[in-house]
Amino acid sequence: MASALSSEKINVKPEVGSLETVSSRGLQVDVRDAVVQFGDLTVLRDLDLTIPSGQFLAIVGRSGCGKSTLLRLLAGLERASQGTVSLGGGASAGLRPDVRVMFQDARLLPWKTVLDNVRIGVEGGDKAKALEALELVGLADRAKEWPSVLSGGQRQRVALARALVGDPSLLLFDEPLGALDALTRIEMQQLIERLWLERKFTAVLVTHDVSEAVALADRVVLVENGIIAQDTSIALARPREKDNGFTHYESSILNRVLKRNQTAASNEGFSI
Amino acid sequence: MKSPAARNWKTGTLSIGLEWLIPILVVVIWQWLGSAGVISQRILPTPASVVEAGWKLIRNGDLFVYIGDSTRRALLGFVIGGGIGFILAILNGLAPLAEKLTDSSIQMIRTIPHLSLIPLIIAWFGIGEQGKIFLVALGVAFPIYLNTVHGIRSVEPGLIEMGRTYGLKGFALFRTIIFPGALPSILVGLRFALGIMWITLIVSETISSNSGIGFMAMNAREFFQMDVVVLSIVIYALLGKLSDWLAKLMERSWLQWHPHFRPKK
C-alpha cells in the first residue's frame, strides 16, 4: 500500500495500467518537458506526465498552481512554448474531435434548447444520438427546455451529455462539480464514474477537493511550482467507500498539499 | 384548472383597459371642448373632423400614395443604413485590425447630429429622393453599428471557447454562438434605429418634399386645412407605434430563450 503512495517527484514514470484493465478505447497522453508561459509568468516548467489509456487521473493543487493550464494544454487550448504533448502516440496539433472538455460553468448556449445544445457535440447534429446521450444522464424528459430553467447540477449533466455524445477518447474535467451542492456533487461523481467504467475513455479531472480525487481517480497527481510534485496511485476497489484506506489517502495527499505534518507524512512513505 | 386561466384573462383585459383609459379620455374631452366652441377649429380641429379628413383622403386614394411614399423612403434608408452599420460592426467586432482602422473615425462622425446636414444635403441632392434616403440611412447606421459592436463584445468568451473545442469555426461559429449572443443588443439597436428613422423622415419631408406625409402636412398648412395637419401627425404616431410593435414582436419571437422576454405563464 505504502509503495503505491510514494513516487519520486517528476520524471518517474508511473506504472502503466497497474490498476485498471487497460482498454484500447482511451487515448494515451504523453507530456514531455512542457513549458507554458503567460508573458513573464511561467506556469508550467518542464512538466512530464504520462497518462495510460483508459486511466482516471485526478489533478490537485493549490489555487493558481496551473491545474487548469495543464488541462487546457491537453485540450489544445494552450500551446507549450517548449516540450511536446502527444495524444494516442502522435503529436497533438491543437483541438481534436475525440477530446472533450467540461468546465466549471456548463457553458450551454442559452438560446438553444437542451437537446440542441447536446447536438453541438454530434457531427451532423444527429437528434437520435443527442437524445440517447440525454437519456444517459437522465434528462431526456427535459430535452425541449431552455437551459435557463435548469438547476446547476442539471446544466452540468447536459454539458456531460454534450461531451459524451461524440464518444470521446479523452475527457477533461476542469472542476466541473465545484459550484454544486454536496448532494448533487455525490450524484454527479457517481454518474461520471459509471460512465467512465462503461465507456472506458481516458479521464482527467482537475479538482480542489482531495476527497473527490480519491473517490474517483486511479491516480492523483499534485501540481506545484509548475511540475508534478507528487504522484499517488489509489489502490482502492470500486465502488469506493470512506473507509480507513480512503481516509489514509485523503489525509496524506491533503497534508502534502498543505505542506503540513512533514514528519508524519514521511513516516507514511513520502520523500519530498 | 379553469380558474387561473379565467383570472389571467380578466387581469389581461383589465390591464389593457387601464392602458387605454387615459388616451380615450383625452380624445373624448378634446372632442367635447371642440364642439362646445372652447377651442377654435382653426387652432385645433376636433377628432371627428380629423377622422373625416382622413376618410376623404382615403376615398380619393391620396392618403395611400403619401403613406406609401414615406414608408418606401423610410425602409430604403433603413435597409441601406442598417446594412452598412451591421456589416461594419461585424467587421470591427471580429477583426481587431479593421477596428483600429475605422472605429475612431466612426466615433467622430457619430458626434455630428445628422439632421444638421440638411442644408448641405439639399445643396447636394435638391429635394429629390436621394437626400432623404441618405439622411435616414445616416441616422439609422449608428445605433445599429454601436449596439451590434457592443453585442459582439459582450458574448461570453467561455461560450466561444466551448464552440471552438467542439470544432466550430468561421461562419459556423458566428452563426451558432456570436450572432445569437449579440442578438439582444442588436435588437435594442434596431428599436432605436426605427425611432430615428421616423424622426429623420418627418424632419426631412417637412423641409423639402413634393410627396409623402410630411409634404401632405406642409401643403395642408398652406391652405389652412388644420384637420389634415393633425391627421398627418396622427399617422406619424401610428407608424411609429407600428414599428415599435414590430420590434417588440421580434424580441419576443427571437429572444424566447431569454428569461426577460419569455411570456409570463
Ligand SMILES: Nc1ncnc2c1ncn2[C@@H]1O[C@H](COP(=O)(O)OP(=O)(O)O)[C@@H](O)[C@H]1O
Ligand atoms: N490566459 C492567461 N493569461 C495570463 N495569465 C494566466 C492565464 N491563464 C492563467 N494564467 C495564470 O496562470 C496561473 C495558473 O492559472 P490556472 O491554471 O488557471 O490555475 P488553477 O490551478 O487555479 O487552475 C495563474 O497565476 C493565472 O493567473
Ligand SMILES: [Mg+2]
Ligand atoms: Mg482552475
